[in-house]
Amino acid sequence: MGLGTGDRNRIAKRAAAEISDGMLVNLGIGIPSLVPNHLWDDHKVMFHAENGLVGIGSTPETGKEDAHLCNAGGLPITIRAGASYCDSTVAFGMIRRGRVDITILGALQVSQAGDLANWIVPGKRVPGMGGAMELAAKAKKVIVLMEHNDKAGMSKLVKTCTLPLTAPKCVHMIITELGVFSVTSEGLLLTDVFDTSSIEEIRNRTEASFTVSENIHKLKE
Amino acid sequence: MVENSFQKICRLEDVRHHFKDKQSILFGGFGGIGTPPGLINVILESGIKDLTLIGNDTGFPDIGIGKLVTRRRAKKVIVSHIGSNPNAGLLMNNGELEVEFCPQGTLVERIRAGGMGLGGILTDIGMEADIVRKGKQTVKLGKKNYLVESALTADIAIVYAEMADPYGNLLFDKSARNTNPIVAAAGQITIVEVRQIVPLGTLDPENIIVPGAFVDYIIPSKGVDWKWVWEQGIETE
Numbered sequence: 001m002g003l004g005t006g007d008r009n010r011i012a013k014r015a016a017a018e019i020s021d022g023m024l025v026n027l028g029i030g031i032p033s034l035v036p037n038h039l040w041d042d043h044k045v046m047f048h049a050e051n052g053l054v055g056i057g058s059t060p061e062t063g064k065e066d067a068h069l070c071n072a073g074g075l076p077i078t079i080r081a082g083a084s085y086c087d088s089t090v091a092f093g094m095i096r097r098g099r100v101d102i103t104i105l106g107a108l109q110v111s112q113a114g115d116l117a118n119w120i121v122p123g124k125r126v127p128g129m130g131g132a133m134e135l136a137a138k139a140k141k142v143i144v145l146m147e148h149n150d151k152a153g154m155s156k157l158v159k160t161c162t163l164p165l166t167a168p169k170c171v172h173m174i175i176t177e178l179g180v181f182s183v184t185s186e187g188l189l190l191t192d193v194f195d196t197s198s199i200e201e202i203r204n205r206t207e208a209s210f211t212v213s214e215n216i217h218k219l220k221e
Numbered sequence: 222m223v224e225n226s227f228q229k230i231c232r233l234e235d236v237r238h239h240f241k242d243k244q245s246i247l248f249g250g251f252g253g254i255g256t257p258p259g260l261i262n263v264i265l266e267s268g269i270k271d272l273t274l275i276g277n278d279t280g281f282p283d284i285g286i287g288k289l290v291t292r293r294r295a296k297k298v299i300v301s302h303i304g305s306n307p308n309a310g311l312l313m314n315n316g317e318l319e320v321e322f323c324p325q326g327t328l329v330e331r332i333r334a335g336g337m338g339l340g341g342i343l344t345d346i347g348m349e350a351d352i353v354r355k356g357k358q359t360v361k362l363g364k365k366n367y368l369v370e371s372a373l374t375a376d377i378a379i380v381y382a383e384m385a386d387p388y389g390n391l392l393f394d395k396s397a398r399n400t401n402p403i404v405a406a407a408g409q410i411t412i413v414e415v416r417q418i419v420p421l422g423t424l425d426p427e428n429i430i431v432p433g434a435f436v437d438y439i440i441p442s443k444g445v446d447w448k449w450v451w452e453q454g455i456e457t458e
Contacts, residue, residue: 051251051399068397074252087402089333092326127304131325133346168349
């Protein structure tokens, strides 16, 4: 990931604004893991992990890690009041039954129809899908946080995904360091622009077709 | 001293003879957490090879099932993820290791189906993904199409639990539970490594996660002999 701390936190903060008390939320690795830092004090958001727990809290202090208390990425966590443990089948039951309100994850490509590609670059990088297919297909709302362009400068928001799909027509919202897009039945809609960017810059750096919302928000840092 | 009422409690040396070349082995654990460290070492020391390993992921190079993958003991793995163990990717790319990728939730349901004596499951996950769908039947129930995913069992299941009584009733510890209760039911032989063995009758029957009926052997654990990722300063991606 080539983005600096400022950009990463800007994206995470905007994603946090989509969350409200009482929601069950699953966070992917990378920028999504920064989202809880931008929630309000004493929030009532339950964070879900695929290995088998609901109610993730803050990161433990160094030296206070518990090897038996980790998230799906294998990193130490703590739990909050109201947390529960379960086995992995139950954790996925929550996902497939649509009990996860929001999943926030990274992507390699997102198409203007909301197709998601985030698990494989054939011949180059084949890590496996993990739980991404279930989360992408079944969470009520799928929010992608990603750098607007890849290392070669190519738009990651594309007309049609060239990489194998994680799930088709599943993404609801895309937040990049430039702005925020919603996937609507009429196509991509640019709803927010960070004040560090402009509609013109976004047009120049985006392959996918999109329209600009009449009520476009200027997002200040 | 806990009375060995069901003759299930034994030492690592006592189960070594069960491990053989070309076996299928189901393992509990998620990123190495909740994978039985003593049993992994017994498998390593026994020298067996050409194994089919079935579980959530291939761990890290020197953590959990990753130790067996790194030392080339597997000919095939059925997993959802290999990204945290670069050796698995290298061996896959040079043709030494066959990898069957399965979506995480589907994989654990296939293992559960095996453990519950069923033939398979129906799911719509991965219907549009060639790698998942390839070679599988689809079934129409009502108005929906589903993939038929076969059940998974194995010659041996290795499990890590926090606490057991002599019958093999099991309790787990926090997120180290993960796939262990599911794996415990799906082995022809199920061997559980536990941190603590308590006398019969001391566990509350309401709290038991895995009934001892699924457990064949119980082995006291000496704990892990690897450093966890956050202790090594490795960044997971």
